[in-house]
Amino acid sequence: MAISAVARETVFALRRQIAKIEGTLPERLQAPAPATLDADAGVGPGVDLTIVRRGLAAALPDAFLPIGVERLDAALGGGLPKAALTEIHGLETRDAGAVAGFALSLVSLILNQAQGLPILWIGTSEIFHEAGFPYARGLHATFGIEPGQLLFSEAPRLVDALWVAEEAARMTALAAVILEIRGNPQRLDLTATRRLHARAQGAGRPVFLLRQAAGPEPTAAPVRLIAASAPAVPRETIAGPLAGSIGRPAFTVSIGKSRTALPGQFTLEWNPDERGFEERRDKERRAENPVPVVSLSGGRKDPAAAAGEILAFPAVGSPISPTPGNQPPPGQRATHLGPRRAG
Structure with missing residues (x-):
């Protein structure tokens, strides 16, 4: 019986350690009175705490990065953890631009609190050859990131x-550290993500794992978001929407995994002037295409409209058609219009 009790305590201790490493905090509870807290923890009275059930850990509200959208922050339990590994997935390769733009938006929010610090973007040669590098001028104009702050490391x-x-x-x-990976490689397993998550917790810095054309699999990241591009709406002006224009960058963000286990899908617009997200709740509207629509084929119920006058081949008798009296003499006609020689 003593051996069973010791083994049970060992298993419980290992589970608590794994939960601490993975950062699995599924439920937020009300904090107890300050007098009940451990005096050695260095937490004084009047400090708001977030108590989580699993692991019995106490986290300060500053441990989360609010995205700025109330419904999304509530679904994530307060926002993204600052000292943790966060996955951002793109279901297809063509979503790489949207995933990178969403990650840079999050980095812009982080730099509001850690100004002047650089960001390291890590990827393989295949990644950068496929998706390219961020545009330097767009970094500052759209996200407020100086080009010198974004460092790249291309690994073979x-x-x-x-x-x-x-x-x-x-x-x-x-x-922050950004690691961009393509697909579901075998080397990026649960052990590798646990090491990344443990390093992020120790340094108190976020690590964003961008995954191109990847499917969900077990990782140590407490949060997994799926990002894709959303249709842009016309630019808003004082007189109303400007027809034919393209508005602010928009993303469709879905929660694939979180501490609260609450699903959700949101359409977010990035405001480059305010450097923040705004949720679009109204019906998505595509920007009007100024190019005229091609007529339907003649085999359909609505045949194509009759073609207008073709200037290259004017009708006989029109003002621009040549008259017989204006024809050049036979000696000045083109050779290909003359009679063909036989033999």
């Missing part, structure tokens, strides 16, 4: 990119 192999990410994740001199 995935194992090298993972090593660079683990070493960079423990550095407090970086505002």
